[in-house]
Amino acid sequence: MKAIxxxxxxxxxxxxxTIKTVGTTDIAEGTLAMDxxxxxxxxxxxxxxxxxxAAARRVFDRTTAGSVLSVQGAPRQEKWENAEGGKRSRVRIQALRTEVLSGDFATVVDRAGGTRLAQGVNQVTLGGNLVATPEVRYTPGGDAVTDFSLALNEKYTTRKNEVKERVSFVEVTAWKDLAEFVATLPKGTPLTVLGAAVSESWTDKDGQKRSVLKFEAGSIFQVQPPEGRAAQPDAHEPISDEAAAELADMAEEDMPF
Amino acid sequence: MKAIxxxxxxxxxxxxxTIKTVGTTDIAEGTLAMDxxxxxxxxxxxxxxxxxxAAARRVFDRTTAGSVLSVQGAPRQEKWENAEGGKRSRVRIQALRTEVLSGDFATVVDRAGGTRLAQGVNQVTLGGNLVATPEVRYTPGGDAVTDFSLALNEKYTTRKNEVKERVSFVEVTAWKDLAEFVATLPKGTPLTVLGAAVSESWTDKDGQKRSVLKFEAGSIFQVQPPEGRAAQPDAHEPISDEAAAELADMAEEDMPF
Incomplete structure (x- = not known):
């Protein structure tokens, strides 16, 4: 299925x-902290x-440590080779729409001396296909837990008008009933997952701090394969011609934020 | 601010x-029911x-009463004149991305004999400007409640490549602390509101069933006006050149679902 x-x-x-320029494109990078x-x-x-x-420069110029941001974006997997030719990848959220917020925000001071937002927002909708048939396991306390990967297939048009495809592989964890449910589904099943982004951090064997971005499922829905039956229409208040024409213009490749 | x-x-x-064709565009209309x-x-x-x-025909052909749908969309206000020349408007959700879902869903049978999804999803993010300075009122039980309107200003490009602007006015209700907070803000304030769509139904003086789509706020954030201070960069694991080039191609007018 086409990715969500x-x-x-x-x-x-x-x-x-932090900000850098790659070719002619500004890239700003950072971390959003929230409970x-x-x-x-x-x-x-x-x-x-x-x-x-342009958003990178605009957000960089208007923010500092502790600024509160609203970001509408998309999880994307970046792939590259390191200096030794090893294949690397990581998942981050690409901001597509950012607002700098003001107001009295409750914050928590963390162990690194930074602040994070006490009542933040972290809502993710993922639509993609199961990369492999998931297997459920159980915690010592008896809770079911299933880790699975989703393939998110995107088609996009470059500034040179080439149509390209890319895939992001993302890791999702489901608990309890959701864990049992997703473990009944075969490889390739199209799913819609609602949940949150979760960062896992650890110290590797060289003493380096490492972290990875995964997702935790709150709801999982199986997407129906494209067969289906004909519908029976019923009476309905009709849409006006002018409203229909306007919505039609807004339907194609439209971005709701 | 630009609308979210x-x-x-x-x-x-x-x-x-129901489905109809307006000009050359198919328009399907319906109601999604959920708790x-x-x-x-x-x-x-x-x-x-x-x-x-094309989505109208595809979804119409694959669904019937009781089908479970996932819809990613945008609230849009339609404006038209009725047969007597009176100005009318209504707010509906324009579907931009739809999936038909399968699985065992818990449903509730309603008084009209239809079914609605027992554990549905109804998440809305609105970004816009306060149309007027809101006024708080109090319920007989002493709860603060504030009704306010947001102007959602969208720019879009038609299929004839004309750039157009449109505005949707939407009604939002805030309760308790949020009601008190939003009533301190002047007309024009840019806000981001997270919440849910809520339908209000009643019978008018001619005995006609009427309904209107509004929104209920779960969180309200004030968007900072575009001044701001320069940021202090710090050390950061750099993005690769190839990853940067690819993300740059996906940044412009990209649709995350």
Missing amino acids: LATTLIGTLARAL SIQNGRTLTNYIPVVFVG | LATTLIGTLARAL SIQNGRTLTNYIPVVFVG
Whole structure:
């Protein structure tokens, strides 16, 4: 299925953004920190975000450590080779629409001396296909947990008008009933997952701090394959011709934010 | 501010869709019914949705009453004149991305004999400007409640390559602390509102059933006016040149779903 990658984040910049220019494109990078509610408990997260193009400069110029940002974006997997020729990849949120917020925000001071937003927002909708048949496992306490990967296939048009395809592979964790449900589905199944982005951090064997961006499912819906039956129409208040013409113009390649 | 209109709905088609052709554009219309959790309580809603273009035919052909749909869309206000020349308007959700879902869904049978999804999704992000300075009022039980209107200003390019602007006016209700907060803000203030779509129904003096689509706020954030200070950069793991070039191509007018 065609990918859905809709992310709404509201959080505090853990540090000031950094900015660089690649070719002619400005790229700003940073981390949004927030506590948010997911599956009835508070998640604390440090979400890596990338700002690209004119937005990168605009957001960089207007923010510092502690600024509160609203970011509408898409999770995207970047792939590259490191200096030794090794294949590397990581998932970050690409900001597509950013607002700098003002107001009295409750914040939490973290161990690194930064601040994170106490009542933040971290809502992600992912639509993609199961990369492999998932397997459920159980915690020592008996809770079902299933890790699975989704392939998010995007088609896009470059500034040179070439149509390209790319795929992001993202890791999702489901708990309890959702874990049992997703483990019944075969490889390739199209799914819509609602949930949150979660960052996992650890120290590797060389003592380097590492982190990875994954997702936690709050709801999982199976997308119906494109067969189906004909519908029976019924009476309905009709749309006006002028309203229809205007909506038609807004329907194609439209961006709701 | 430039509008944000991001809506995620998962619900049951209350009746089969109706379809008509306006000019050369197919328009399908229907109602998504769901119970969802907002501000800690269950909301029951019947949300009017419009499908435009190729999607209208595709969704119409694949669904019937009771089908479960995931709709990513945008709230849009339609304006028209009725047969007597009177000005009319209404707000509906324009579907921009639709999936038909399968699975075992818990449903509720409603008084009209239709079904609605028991654990649905109804998440809306609105970004716009306060149309007027809001006034707080109090319920007999002493709860603060504030109704306010947001102007959502969109720019879009028609299929004839004309750049057009349109504005949707939407009605939002805030309760308790949020009601008190929004009533401190002057007309014109740019806001980001997270919440849910809510349908209000009543019978008018001619005995006609009427309904209107409004929104209920779960969070309200004030958007900072575009002044601001320079940021202080810090050390950061750099993005690769090839990853930057690819993200740059995806940044412009990109649609995350």
